Amino acid sequence: MVNKKKTTIKDIANVLGITPSAVSKALNDHPRISKQTKAAVLQVAENLNYQPNHIATALRKGKSNLVGVIIPRANSNFFSSIIEKIEDILNEKGYNVIITQSNESYKKECQSIEALLFTQVDGIIASMANETVKLDYYNKIKQKGIPLILFDRGENDLNVDYVGIDDYMSSHIVIEHLVEQGCKRIAHIGGFSHTRIYKNRIRGYIDALKKHKLPFNEDLMYECNLRKSDGRDIMKKLLSLPVKPDGVYISGDYAALGALEALKAHNIKVPEDIAIVGFSNEPFSEIVTPGISSIEQHSEEIGRLAAETFLNRIDNPNEPVTLNKMILEPELIIRASSKRK
């Protein structure tokens, strides 16, 4: 049997011959309600299978207890484990999480923001699409006065909380490792430099080359969307150079996979001829042949920090919002794709 009519606080009140407000207070464990009444209310609520109407509470309290999370794509271990952690922490505090994917599209991202604001979320935790350069929609969130926390892909200009890893340092770690393995001509397949994190990786790449007295060569650096196909196509271009690189640092494991595919097609030995290092430590990176060396970004930690920062903002609504960067240390996981020794 389907029970369409929902039990309300009023039904409980009628059964007990008390008022709805007494019931509400009993359910919320108000100190001025007697123990007996509370017990009785709980009992009747149980019997009638009472389910509180969250929407009414939200309207009354001006708080939806919903938090929006925007990610470029769910199909990534990095993002999905961040979300898992965010959900864990926020659910425990009574929040529900609405996840939306931008699919790396600025347009979809704007729609997501619209939709989340429309749903009256209490805050937004987001990682920006690679495509995004205009910050108008993000500013809209700020203007609403609800907390906005960025992670991984952020922009300093927004002057909000940010959680991410030290991208500049990541590049240094990667280049240092490749140099140790004997690489002398290191290429970089990066994300677009208009995105802060990729810009930092590129800066890090260039500075690290300098540090190790290796020449920087424009032909060895590409910017792309870091999809598997991008990695494959750019690798092909690198292979057609008169002097090929002997090491490639790729800003994403999907692109690194694509690059490996191209190398396989050209019968080039990895890591002997060309060493490869990726980024993000996707689960497959461990098991492809050869395993892909990659930067682990400590996604759970990022998720935890993002969620806690949100909760902190909610608890301290009057604290002025400024640029507040929480930067974690990257870790290089070395695998066969770059281990020559």
Next chain:
Amino acid sequence: MVNKKKTTIKDIANVLGITPSAVSKALNDHPRISKQTKAAVLQVAENLNYQPNHIATALRKGKSNLVGVIIPRANSNFFSSIIEKIEDILNEKGYNVIITQSNESYKKECQSIEALLFTQVDGIIASMANETVKLDYYNKIKQKGIPLILFDRGENDLNVDYVGIDDYMSSHIVIEHLVEQGCKRIAHIGGFSHTRIYKNRIRGYIDALKKHKLPFNEDLMYECNLRKSDGRDIMKKLLSLPVKPDGVYISGDYAALGALEALKAHNIKVPEDIAIVGFSNEPFSEIVTPGISSIEQHSEEIGRLAAETFLNRIDNPNEPVTLNKMILEPELIIRASSKRK
């Protein structure tokens, strides 16, 4: 400047010297409101940067325009592309999608259901965790009278709409292919048989063996969680048998990856010594060495059907809910892991 105080319908009414209900009707393009009033309201709404309070509408209308989606894990191409499609279709119809992950845990799944019901979603589209056997929480959804659509992982007992592929037939396609490649001793690493879809695949496996006059051997069949490590561990067991299999049909690509890892460690040639076929056609399956043959489940089509079925239920609330299975045809993508000829 942060504008905390939100503009309401009342503010617009005050500016124009009309009543809030006139404003509401104007905004909703009510036929009895004059063109001039509508234009004026729209203008003032624009000026005051009016954003409708969705929660109030939800309370009044008894409809949240939120749809919950429960998936075992987002970190899977199959599920994330289903979600993408569901979002596409439902967003267009004014719905927002709340995605939650069960992480294959029954407990987490129950929590998700609780949370979604608490948020007053208008319906739930779900794929069950492997662990799940008790249907009490799903029955709770049914009792609430809101649409419940299952996809991929479902249970006939719930008697609701279901979208998925023909698992039984998938096994037949796989076995037929392996037999064609000359396999005579085909093992199966499957999901747990208490789950309908895995049970069907197992049934299909056994029946297909029979059909091709191959003996069914209990030692060659395992049930597991289909994680990478499960694939690896079970493959090791298969390799320790006195007579090894010459083909393995694995119900998930992650497990298939693990199996390949074990085979690699034992220097066994794929597909010559042992041919491998996986399931789900994950993106990495295409590029590992060797590429993994896999069953493509047409995830977008599943997402589309699930979303449309939900909309259909919403539009026809009085139509009685019964078992309504929409079954799609599977497609085998043949790659190096099983292509001997």
Next chain:
DNA sequence: TACTTTTGTTCCAACGTTTGAACAAATATA
């Protein structure tokens, strides 16, 4: 002119919950 219909608006109650103020009864204090 008298009556009906149409048009454009206001009125009011409702959705389910919360919360401060008010109030009566019970208990404590002098």
Next chain:
DNA sequence: TATATTTGTTCAAACGTTGGAACAAAAGTA
């Protein structure tokens, strides 16, 4: 006993929107 305090509850308004009923004014019809 009179007064102050505490306890347990009710009252009433509010959150922002919606939509049917009511109603006056304008327009149409006989």
